[in-house]
Amino acid sequence: MPSPTIVWFRDDLRISDHPALHWAIERGEPIVALYLFDQHSPEIRPLGSASKWWLHRSLLALDTSLRELGSALTLRSGPARETIAALVSEVGAGAIAWNRRYGASRAIDQDLKAQLRAQGVDAHSFHANVLFEPWTITTKDDKPFQVFTPFWRSCLSGEPPRQPLSTPTALPAVESVESEQLAEWALEPDSPEWSASLSDHWTPGEDGANDRLGAFLETGLALYHRRDEPGIDATSMLSPHLRFGEISPHQVWHQTHQVTQPDARANVEKFLSEIGWREFTINVAYQHPQLHTQNIKPAFDQFPWRWPENSELEPWHRGLTGIPLVDAGMRQLLRTGYMHNRVRMVTASFLVKNMLVHWRLGEQWFWDRLVDADEANNPGSWQWVAGCGTDAAPYFRVFNPVVQADRFDPDGSYRRKWLPEWGTDDYPDPILDLKESRGRALSAFDATKASPLTG
Ligand SMILES: Cc1cc2nc3c(=O)[nH]c(=O)nc-3n(C[C@H](O)[C@H](O)[C@H](O)COP(=O)(O)OP(=O)(O)OC[C@H]3O[C@@H](n4cnc5c(N)ncnc54)[C@H](O)[C@@H]3O)c2cc1C
Numbered sequence: 001m002p003s004p005t006i007v008w009f010r011d012d013l014r015i016s017d018h019p020a021l022h023w024a025i026e027r028g029e030p031i032v033a034l035y036l037f038d039q040h041s042p043e044i045r046p047l048g049s050a051s052k053w054w055l056h057r058s059l060l061a062l063d064t065s066l067r068e069l070g071s072a073l074t075l076r077s078g079p080a081r082e083t084i085a086a087l088v089s090e091v092g093a094g095a096i097a098w099n100r101r102y103g104a105s106r107a108i109d110q111d112l113k114a115q116l117r118a119q120g121v122d123a124h125s126f127h128a129n130v131l132f133e134p135w136t137i138t139t140k141d142d143k144p145f146q147v148f149t150p151f152w153r154s155c156l157s158g159e160p161p162r163q164p165l166s167t168p169t170a171l172p173a174v175e176s177v178e179s180e181q182l183a184e185w186a187l188e189p190d191s192p193e194w195s196a197s198l199s200d201h202w203t204p205g206e207d208g209a210n211d212r213l214g215a216f217l218e219t220g221l222a223l224y225h226r227r228d229e230p231g232i233d234a235t236s237m238l239s240p241h242l243r244f245g246e247i248s249p250h251q252v253w254h255q256t257h258q259v260t261q262p263d264a265r266a267n268v269e270k271f272l273s274e275i276g277w278r279e280f281t282i283n284v285a286y287q288h289p290q291l292h293t294q295n296i297k298p299a300f301d302q303f304p305w306r307w308p309e310n311s312e313l314e315p316w317h318r319g320l321t322g323i324p325l326v327d328a329g330m331r332q333l334l335r336t337g338y339m340h341n342r343v344r345m346v347t348a349s350f351l352v353k354n355m356l357v358h359w360r361l362g363e364q365w366f367w368d369r370l371v372d373a374d375e376a377n378n379p380g381s382w383q384w385v386a387g388c389g390t391d392a393a394p395y396f397r398v399f400n401p402v403v404q405a406d407r408f409d410p411d412g413s414y415r416r417k418w419l420p421e422w423g424t425d426d427y428p429d430p431i432l433d434l435k436e437s438r439g440r441a442l443s444a445f446d447a448t449k450a451s452p453l454t455g
Helices: 019-027 049-068 080-091 106-118 148-157 206-226 239-243 249-257 268-287 298-302 310-318 324-336 341-354 359-369 377-386 401-408 413-418 434-447 450-454
Strands: 005-009 031-037 073-077 095-099 122-126
Touching: 005 019, 005 080, 019 031, 019 095, 019 122, 031 049, 031 080, 049 073, 049 206, 049 359, 073 080, 080 106, 106 122, 148 268, 206 239, 206 249, 206 268, 249 268, 268 377, 310 324, 310 341, 310 359, 324 341, 324 359, 324 401, 324 413, 341 359, 341 377, 341 401, 341 434, 359 377
Parallel strands: 005 031, 005 095, 031 073, 095 122
Antiparallel strands: none
16 A cells, blocks of 8 residues: 655755655655645745746746656645645655745644644655754854854854755656646736746746856856946846755755856855855744844834835836936836845835835835745845844945945946936936935934944
8 A cells, every 4th residue: 555755845846956855755655746835824925926927937847847757746725734734634645745944934844744743644854945954053152143254154164065966767656636727826917017028037947047057157157256236147146046946055056166167266155155145044034933024123113114105115116216226226126026136235225214114115015026035035135224134234324326326337237228218308306315315314213222223
């Protein structure tokens, strides 16, 4: 009598370097490859529109890979605790395996593991989606790091990340498990005009991720020292692929170490330290599961951020503030579901400091529109810009978008690309005075008593 293994795919939509799948194959029983669309469990943050667009395509790609191995993706929707338990009894599963996640949803995984093990089901979780699991990197006093540099130094001082696992060549499938239809989930946006151009820029799925890494290592990495210049292709654009786990950080780590070209080699350490920022922010989310709703520094709960109507945010959403670098960034986001890191910092600073709008409203817009919207990186970075996060930029450091543009887009190529009407009569006047609004932000900061806020 077979005792199938369920492999529960989550933020790891790949078949290579997939420890849970690897274990299931070694177990030797037929495999149910499950993706569960859970928008009901309280610990799950419902996906934004761009993430749904991506997920739809990534699931199609995963299903294709699984079919090539003789299996297929089984789709189910509903709250994880109930839906997984029901599937386990439906297929008579003897085991279930998944790769670990580290945000609020780990409470679901803990409950399920205990519940299933109590029923005699062999439930296993695996280390897959980070290089270093959060509880393994602590200070001498066994506390979580609050500052990136010592955190990353500590990561690098131990054993290097393990080698990626091999890609399976065949999967023993369970016959006749019913699957929902992907189209029923309506992941595709209702209003196609903003999403129409996303596919010009991205190929969701494991092949797209590997192609992206390959191209970056071949040409982009040698330019990575210019990663702050939004007008050139100097960064990897791997963020949505990492977010959905179409490639693992172990694969990125080891392939990056294999480059031989001297200009590229010179940037390996810097590039991997950005992967380190991803690790750090996941670590922060592990410590603060409510990262998208609560200031890490509670003193900022008193800060007089405004919570205006959507209509007041429209110029920022649409890239019509009259500040060229801000508008170019917001247009890049609308057109591609992505924004260059330097410009993310500038647009976010403009919202939370010059416009004095609560970071959560900006975070929500990015959450909806970014293809790489990530439950750790997005709120973690917003809190970093707003000054209320871990190892954050100090509140009194206000990015000046004009100075930033002169410095990082000196020939205007980025602004011209996303803002064709820049410099014509069609381009709007600025919605605010940069100097005056900076002063207002700093006074608000002083009024909330500077000292506890900087601590
Ligand atoms: C306001 C704001 C919001 C952000 N929201 C997100 C988000 O939702 N998802 C997201 O993945 N990143 C987010 N970032 C971080 C960063 O902007 C993106 O990771 C980066 O721009 C992705 O481009 P890339 O893949 O070409 O980066 P590369 O420079 O090629 O970096 C490689 C990888 O390292 C990681 N990384 C790079 N920079 C950072 C960083 N500062 N913090 C954490 N990880 C980093 C990403 O996984 C990235 O793919 C945000 C930054 C800001 C300022």
